[in-house]
Amino acid sequence: MASIWRTLRRRILTPDDAETTLGRRGFHRKSAQAQERLETVGRTFLRGYAAAMQARTPAEVEADLEKLPDWQRGFAYEGAGMGLAVLDGLPFGRSDHVQRFLRRPLGDSYRYLVYVGIGWAMARLPRFRWPKPHTLDPVLVPLVLDGYGFHQAYFNTARYVGAQYREAAFPWPGGAHGAYADKSIDQGIGRALWFVGGTDPERVADLIEAFPAARRGDLYSGTGLAATYAGGVEEKELRALLARAAEHRGELAQACAFAADARARAGIVPEHTAAATRVFCGTTPEEVARIAGELRPSGPEGDLPAYEVWRRRLATRFVSSGGVNR
Structure with a gap:
């Protein structure tokens, strides 16, 4: 039953790959090569997000992401950061997915990208479910806001x-x-x-x-x-x-x-x-x-x-x- 729930969670909460195409977003197409690069980045991000949605443990997330070509993995870890932060923000289940992931050597080596992914999650979560700033590295907290800004410009480009x-x-992190x-x-x-x-x-x-x-x-x-x-x-x-x-x-x-x-x-x-x-x-x-x-x-x-x-x-x-x- 738990496995079925994780699969459903992945399908329900993961955006379609089409959302990251330049055509859907209305972004400039410089060349076929540049388009492929940017759309690959988008698909890879969603691969990481989906992996986090379905995995039982941080180790399972890592195992999935490490199968990717090496230059793409950072984007997948960014997506995983978003997915883990979304799970932390849900009103049921554990609330330490991000911290457990960052305590692992691979998670820590991609810490910057995971922090950016947390900002993506904040753009999709109600404010009362945003992470507490004191639980994050005080030097790197602005990377979370960087992720938030990227999400807003990427998906709400006209505005x-x-x-x-x-x-x-802006109400977070305050102080x-x-x-x-x-x-x-x-x-x-x-x-x-x-x-x-x-x-x-x-x-x-x-x-x-x-x-x-x-x-x-x-x-x-x-x-x-x-x-x-x-x-x-x-x-x-x-x-x-x-x-x-x-x-x-x-x-x-x-x-x-x-x-x-x-x-x-x-x-x-x-x-x-x-x-x-x-x-x-x-x-x-x-x-x-x-x-x-x-x-x-x-x-x-x-x-x-x-x-x-x-x-x-x-x-x-x-x-x-x-x-x-x-």
Whole structure:
């Protein structure tokens, strides 16, 4: 009976793959190759979500996801993060699916992606079922909001991208740095713009430049993370994006570092990530990941949450070293 229930849960709660096609979403189609890359990412995310919906244990989720091609697994773990957080938010059953998963070595190696997946779940759950911020890594809490912003821009594109909607006084996580939520959500929106613009750097930059100037740095940051982690472009296109970013090149480099660090933590660094670190940071993914670890703060500094301290340190390091001034 339990197995039947898990199968039904997977079928009822998992969106159809068609929801992630560029045609259904109305996103730009740059080329057949770029379309296939983005739609593969979407299908892989749903594979991870569905695995979490049906598995009995964290080990079963991992076993399913590890069957995927290596460059795709991060997206599946992101989807699993959403699925596990949805299960935690249901009004019955256990409420520690995410934490149990993160305590496992593989879950921990994809921690950044799982946190982003939690944000996807928040976009689908009532607010009273959102996770308690104190149960999460205080440095990485903004990644949850990044996931929330991505979901909203991906599925509510007309409102969050076309109308540039911004929620007033976002209620989570609250606390001393609660106002930072807007910046984190914008970083997620920027990441989604890589999909909305079909990995076309000029189109993506045009979308960003249509936003108010105060939001563009965070949007370029999100785009840089997506370009580094998901790929879908040649090196000359990365250089075109770098040129368009202009004064926001530091944000591109910072986000590139986060993506390279996430790839390195999982031990899987595809060539498209190496190309991005060459262009945005002027060095290898391994060196970028080392610097990201070196500069990670232990806590907030004054009015800045630790995550923003980290972002600024990375942007400053790569700008001062000349890595983004070419």
